[in-house]
Amino acid sequence: MQKNKAGNEFNDNSEIKMKKIEQLTPSQIVEELNKYIIGQDNAKKSVAIALRNRWRRQQVTGPLKDEIMPNNIILIGPTGVGKTEIARRISRLANAPFVKVEASKFTEVGYVGRDVESMIRELTDLAVNMVKQEKTKEVEIKARENTIERLLDILIPPIKKKNSFSQKPEESAAKSVTTNTDDIITDEISPEEANKITREKFRKMLINGELDSRIIELDMTTSNMPMLQVLGPIGLEEMGLNIQDLFGSIMPKKTKKRKMTIKEAKTFLEQEEIQKLIDMESVVKEAIDRVQNSGIVFIDEIDKITSTHSRTSGPDVSREGVQRDLLPIVEGSTVMTKYGPVKTDHILFMASGAFHSSKPSDLIPELQGRFPIRVELNSLNEEDFFQILTKPENALIKQYKAMLETEGVQIEFKEESLRAIARIATEVNEQVENIGARRLHTILTSLLEDILFEIPDKRKSKKIVIDEKLVEEKLSKIVKNRDLSRYIL
Numbered sequence: 019m020q021k022n023k024a025g026n027e028f029n030d031n032s033e034i035k036m037k038k039i040e041q042l043t044p045s046q047i048v049e050e051l052n053k054y055i056i057g058q059d060n061a062k063k064s065v066a067i068a069l070r071n072r073w074r075r076q077q078v079t080g081p082l083k084d085e086i087m088p089n090n091i092i093l094i095g096p097t098g099v100g101k102t103e104i105a106r107r108i109s110r111l112a113n114a115p116f117v118k119v120e121a122s123k124f125t126e127v128g129y130v131g132r133d134v135e136s137m138i139r140e141l142t143d144l145a146v147n148m149v150k151q152e153k154t155k156e157v158e159i160k161a162r163e164n165t166i167e168r169l170l171d172i173l174i175p176p177i178k179k180k181n182s183f184s185q186k187p188e189e190s191a192a193k194s195v196t197t198n199t200d201d202i203i204t205d206e207i208s209p210e211e212a213n214k215i216t217r218e219k220f221r222k223m224l225i226n227g228e229l230d231s232r233i234i235e236l237d238m239t240t241s242n243m244p245m246l247q248v249l250g251p252i253g254l255e256e257m258g259l260n261i262q263d264l265f266g267s268i269m270p271k272k273t274k275k276r277k278m279t280i281k282e283a284k285t286f287l288e289q290e291e292i293q294k295l296i297d298m299e300s301v302v303k304e305a306i307d308r309v310q311n312s313g314i315v316f317i318d319e320i321d322k323i324t325s326t327h328s329r330t331s332g333p334d335v336s337r338e339g340v341q342r343d344l345l346p347i348v349e350g351s352t353v354m355t356k357y358g359p360v361k362t363d364h365i366l367f368m369a370s371g372a373f374h375s376s377k378p379s380d381l382i383p384e385l386q387g388r389f390p391i392r393v394e395l396n397s398l399n400e401e402d403f404f405q406i407l408t409k410p411e412n413a414l415i416k417q418y419k420a421m422l423e424t425e426g427v428q429i430e431f432k433e434e435s436l437r438a439i440a441r442i443a444t445e446v447n448e449q450v451e452n453i454g455a456r457r458l459h460t461i462l463t464s465l466l467e468d469i470l471f472e473i474p475d476k477r478k479s480k481k482i483v484i485d486e487k488l489v490e491e492k493l494s495k496i497v498k499n500r501d502l503s504r505y506i507l
């Protein structure tokens with residue numbers, strides 16, 4: 019059941035994802051990123067090349083294919099300029115298994131916490147779900163047919179032809195005589211035929227959902243082993259092994275009758291049929307293949323595992339340990355997962371970090387070498403801020419507009435007001451602390467606080483216009499007072 023559930027969760031848009039990137043050229047990838055990220059052209063370009071190179075490598079035939087190593091990238095730039103945002107957008111684009119992890123979440127092997135190998139396990143889980151989802155699409159129709167058939171067998175069990183081989187000749191002859199007379203009485207329709215007609219009728223009703231609310235009793239197989247799960251050592255869980263999975267198939271299955279509506283039964287049986295129709299072995303094989311050849315791991319906040327300052331203190335020991343643990347994975351090694359060994363040689367690693375209190379050169383040298391491509395992201399200027407407010411498909415202004423629309427209120431931002439907001443954001447970033455585009459969030463919340471509070475009951479207007487005067491009015495006092503802006507903006 020667990021697997022079904024996981025499969026369902028993946029339903030959303032994985033298929034679109036799959037189709038898309040196959041054909042995306044580097045410039046198209048940049049174009050896609052442009053929809054959400056303003057500027058940072060160098061970063062977009064490097065990322066696009068690295069992504070396309072995975073595909074190119076796949077097309078190479080012969081022994082050279084194994085020699086082509088991924089262009090591991092490290093994105094460096096101040097806070098709030100789009101590093102994580104780039105990762106987020108790639109994950110939507112990549113028709114490849116993609117995980118984003120935070121370096122600071124990991125601990126050195128042997129310490130309590132998540133070890134770095136878990137990211138490969140996560141990636142593999144994801145790939146298995148991805149492939150399973152695709153396969154499910156292929157067998158869905160067949161599974162639905164089988165489901166209807168099974169329901170039909172419960173509702174109107176089929177009548178077997180009476181003249182079966184096992185019957186002795188004289189006996190069957192005698193029977194056929196009686197059925198013959200029966201036939202005459204029942205308008206020449208044999209019970210088999212009547213049964214067939216009724217089944218057809220019910221089949222239609224089942225398909226049309228006319229019987230959905232009826233109650234039906236199903237035999238369910240359950241492998242009851244709560245005890246074992248309790249006894250399972252923690253280490254196994256960490257390995258990504260689930261005892262239930264291991265022994266589930268060995269332990270005797272219990273069947274239990276359960277009442278449910280036909281509608282519920284349909285979903286339940288359909289999942290069961292899908293499981294039967296999908297060959298899990300080939301799913302796993304393909305999934306591992308995908309991880310090994312096109313998997314992408316994005317390691318965010320990699321600067322958080324450098325250990326320059328205070329070398330002697332406790333946590334740093336572990337941090338450097340995390341770096342050392344990362345080495346073999348990035349370099350290429352074999353990680354054990356619950357689906358089998360996975361080689362990491364050709365997985366693409368992208369890392370990113372602000373590196374404001376440390377430098378890339380503070381990473382242990384071996385790790386630096388494994389990220390040959392370094393891209394710097396620029397800090398954002400006033401014009402960038404203006405664009406970020408309005409251009410991206412998830413732009414803040416669009417978000418506020420959509421939110422107020424739900425209250426039946428139209429809000430309009432005059433261009434001059436947007437320019438003013440961008441200017442103030444730049445000013446505050448310079449004067450107080452540079453937090454990049456995140457400043458826009460804080461400024462907009464201060465600017466719109468009253469409006470958001472007063473709508474809908476305290477303020478009845480259906481249209482609100484934000485002009486420069488209003489922006490100045492609301493914000494200039496705070497901007498001028500450094501202490502105040504430190505807390506509010």
Ligand SMILES: Nc1ncnc2c1ncn2[C@@H]1O[C@H](COP(=O)(O)OP(=O)(O)OP(=O)(O)O)[C@@H](O)[C@H]1O
Nearest residue numbers: 054055056097098099100101102103372406455456
């Ligand atoms: N270049 C950009 N274009 C559009 N939006 C941006 C850009 N840079 C930042 N943003 C916005 O600012 C927010 C913060 O950016 P992001 O999470 O990418 O920061 P970051 O570079 O990862 O910073 P940190 O180093 O602090 O993690 C994002 O939610 C995004 O909406």
Ligand SMILES: [Mg+2]
Nearest residue numbers: 101102318319
């Ligand atoms: Mg980030």
